[in-house]
Amino acid sequence: MGSNLNAISFGAGKINIDDIVRIAKSDEKVALSKDALFTKRIDEGVRFLDQLLKEEGHIYGVTTGYGDSCTVEVPLDLVHELPIHLTRFHGCGLGNFFSPEQGRAILVTRLVSLSQGYSGVSWDLLNLLVAMLNNNIIPVIPEEGSVGASGDLTPLSYIAGALIGERDVYYDNRIMLSAEAFALAGLVPITLRPKEGLAIMNGTAVMTALACTAYSRAEYLAKLMTRITALASLALKGNSNHFDDILFSVKPHPGQNQIAAWIQHDLNHHTHPRNSQRLQDRYSIRCAPHIIGVLQDSLPWLRSFIENELNSANDNPIIDGIGEHVLHGGHFYGGHIAMAMDSMKTCVANLADLADRQMATMVDVKMNHGLPSNLSAAKGDRRFINHGFKAIQIGCSAWTAEALKLTMPASVFSRSTECHNQDKVSMGTIAARDCLRVLQLTEQVAAATLLAAVQGIWLRIAQGELDKSSLTPEIHCMLDDIGSFFEMIDEDRPTDKLLRETIAYIQQQRWTLYA
Numbered sequence: 001m002g003s004n005l006n007a008i009s010f011g012a013g014k015i016n017i018d019d020i021v022r023i024a025k026s027d028e029k030v031a032l033s034k035d036a037l038f039t040k041r042i043d044e045g046v047r048f049l050d051q052l053l054k055e056e057g058h059i060y061g062v063t064t065g066y067g068d069s070c071t072v073e074v075p076l077d078l079v080h081e082l083p084i085h086l087t088r089f090h091g092c093g094l095g096n097f098f099s100p101e102q103g104r105a106i107l108v109t110r111l112v113s114l115s116q117g118y119s120g121v122s123w124d125l126l127n128l129l130v131a132m133l134n135n136n137i138i139p140v141i142p143e144e145g146s147v148g149a150s151g152d153l154t155p156l157s158y159i160a161g162a163l164i165g166e167r168d169v170y171y172d173n174r175i176m177l178s179a180e181a182f183a184l185a186g187l188v189p190i191t192l193r194p195k196e197g198l199a200i201m202n203g204t205a206v207m208t209a210l211a212c213t214a215y216s217r218a219e220y221l222a223k224l225m226t227r228i229t230a231l232a233s234l235a236l237k238g239n240s241n242h243f244d245d246i247l248f249s250v251k252p253h254p255g256q257n258q259i260a261a262w263i264q265h266d267l268n269h270h271t272h273p274r275n276s277q278r279l280q281d282r283y284s285i286r287c288a289p290h291i292i293g294v295l296q297d298s299l300p301w302l303r304s305f306i307e308n309e310l311n312s313a314n315d316n317p318i319i320d321g322i323g324e325h326v327l328h329g330g331h332f333y334g335g336h337i338a339m340a341m342d343s344m345k346t347c348v349a350n351l352a353d354l355a356d357r358q359m360a361t362m363v364d365v366k367m368n369h370g371l372p373s374n375l376s377a378a379k380g381d382r383r384f385i386n387h388g389f390k391a392i393q394i395g396c397s398a399w400t401a402e403a404l405k406l407t408m409p410a411s412v413f414s415r416s417t418e419c420h421n422q423d424k425v426s427m428g429t430i431a432a433r434d435c436l437r438v439l440q441l442t443e444q445v446a447a448a449t450l451l452a453a454v455q456g457i458w459l460r461i462a463q464g465e466l467d468k469s470s471l472t473p474e475i476h477c478m479l480d481d482i483g484s485f486f487e488m489i490d491e492d493r494p495t496d497k498l499l500r501e502t503i504a505y506i507q508q509q510r511w512t513l514y515a
Contacts (some may be wrong), residue, residue: 087157109209119315148418153200153201160196291350358453
């Protein structure tokens with residue numbers, strides 16, 4: 001495993017969204033804390049469970065069946081087999097598989113919860129989770145099958161199954177059985193102790209991990225759409241007074257006003273005030289701070305919801321080894337993540353709609369104030385056979401429609417399951433998956449609109465209607481960078497590879513925005 005001197009430590013202190021995203025995207029090392037209280041919680045949890053078993057204590061999921069089978073007493077000589085059966089009968093997930101990056105996020109998120117010290121798990125289990133992350137042995141987890149309470153049972157069973165050597169993992173750029181990957185990495189599978197199968201599976205790690213990655217993308221999109229709005233305003237010869245600080249002082253939503261201030265800066269308003277002949281631009285420019293600002297103002301509470309869930313013990317029952325309590329409850333319920341994801345996807349879809357309207361304005365000669373039809377840079381007779389961004393705008397409309405369609409809240413579609421034991425469930429994982437799809441679609445619209453706005457600015461400069469020297473250094477730098485991979489469209493050509501490249505740059509957060 002190498003040195004863990006610079007590893008992110010689990011078991012003492014809070015883990016944040018940025019930690020999860022960073023670990024998911026890199027091979028950054030992780031380690032367990034040496035904190036005395038953390039060590040005591042783990043040791044005492046194991047001791048207390050062993051004591052209860054010795055005394056033939058009645059513990060849900062340890063000496064009983066699961067869910068509506070909680071009244072079924074398991075003979076003590078079979079208790080050790082119960083966790084294995086839990087991992088096996090939940091091996092029914094379908095759909096696409098989460099990517100290795102998403103799998104890392106899920107794995108580390110489960111480690112955060114178990115490291116709270118209230119799940120009754122052993123050091124062997126925690127150490128193997130750490131070793132899997134540090135050796136990049138990542139469970140292959142199907143996306144579909146969780147209702148978000150009793151947590152993410154089915155997808156998390158693929159972590160539990162991997163720990164005992166029975167499920168597939170990503171390792172060394174291949175998919176193989178975890179037992180094979182462990183052998184190659186010098187590790188060995190574990191035997192799950194009583195409660196450990198339930199501890200791994202009965203929680204919100206999948207939806208929370210997805211929420212962490214969604215948050216990072218949404219936070220960046222808010223800034224990117226702010227920059228795109230400034231570029232679109234420049235391309236449309238917009239009125240920079242729409243973003244005046246005095247104007248926004250009378251409606252003091254802080255996130256909205258931050259967006260307006262960023263746009264005002266990008267437009268170089270105080271040095272080169274851009275006062276067009278139009279008193280008022282269309283809403284997709286003039287009201288952009290009010291639209292993007294809804295997401296920007298939501299980010300603090302979205303972060304709070306996600307990080308509170310991330311740093312919680314969210315399985316059942318809770319094992320307080322120090323106080324010697326077994327506490328039965330419903331901490332596996334993903335309601336907060338469901339609300340966060342349902343809310344986030346609506347905010348993000350509104351950005352897709354905003355970008356789509358900006359694109360529609362820039363390509364239409366009835367609205368774009370002197371730019372050529374469909375932003376084509378073709379000259380002379382070539383204008384009559386070239387179509388510029390025409391089809392890209394149609395694509396934006398399709399991607400936006402799909403994003404908007406997915407904003408129906410998943411959390412209201414609770415279904416009674418498991419013989420009416422799980423009779424009200426969160427649907428948090430479905431909400432998170434929906435949110436990621438909305439983010440993907442919105443990034444596609446943003447990529448197209450970004451390229452259109454850049455083409456529009458280049459056309460204004462070529463027409464002598466915009467002085468490049470009047471642009472801020474940040475705008476100048478971004479235009480130059482985009483010019484390194486995007487050549488002005490003067491003759492029709494396929495743009496799918498260009499769009500995919502631009503989307504990838506957005507998802508890699510290539511441009512530092514408003515640092």
